[in-house]
Amino acid sequence: MIPGERVLADEPIVCNPGKPVVTLEVTNRGDRPVQVGSHYHFYEVNDALVFDRSRAFGMRLDIPAGTAVRFEPGDTKTVHLVPYGGSRQVYGFQGRVNGSLAEGPSSHTQNRDDDLGASPDTGGTA
Numbered sequence: 803m804i805p806g807e808r809v810l811a812d813e814p815i816v817c818n819p820g821k822p823v824v825t826l827e828v829t830n831r832g833d834r835p836v837q838v839g840s841h842y843h844f845y846e847v848n849d850a851l852v853f854d855r856s857r858a859f860g861m862r863l864d865i866p867a868g869t870a871v872r873f874e875p876g877d878t879k880t881v882h883l884v885p886y887g888g889s890r891q892v893y894g895f896q897g898r899v900n901g902s903l904a905e906g907p908s909s910h911t912q913n914r915d916d917d918l919g920a921s922p923d924t925g926g927t928a
Contacts, residue, residue: 830873846895859907
């Protein structure tokens with residue numbers, strides 16, 4: 803091996819093999835860019851991002867760790883989401899779950915404005 807040499811696999815690297823994937827179309831209706839990191843609970847992203855939030859409950863982006871997807875104002879992108887693993891406990895983010903994902907999104911809707919009627923945030927990070 804030569805110092806600095808990269809030895810790559812012959813086959814493609816698959817990030818989350820065997821995990822079910824949800825595909826969503828997401829639009830940034832805000833006036834500022836929104837960036838969502840690889841392990842952010844997609845259900846709790848910035849309200850300027852418009853999509854079917856109930857399908858994103860317990861899910862994160864299917865992208866390599868440490869990377870992100872950026873939505874410029876007016877952008878519509880298709881994203882792929884995978885479920886959280888491990889104990890499936892989510893804490894922090896926007897504080898809309900702070901507990902087990904086993905209960906489903908309906909048990910956490912009291913912390914969230916009506917998705918269709920909410921006025922979008924002005925942007926920022928997820």
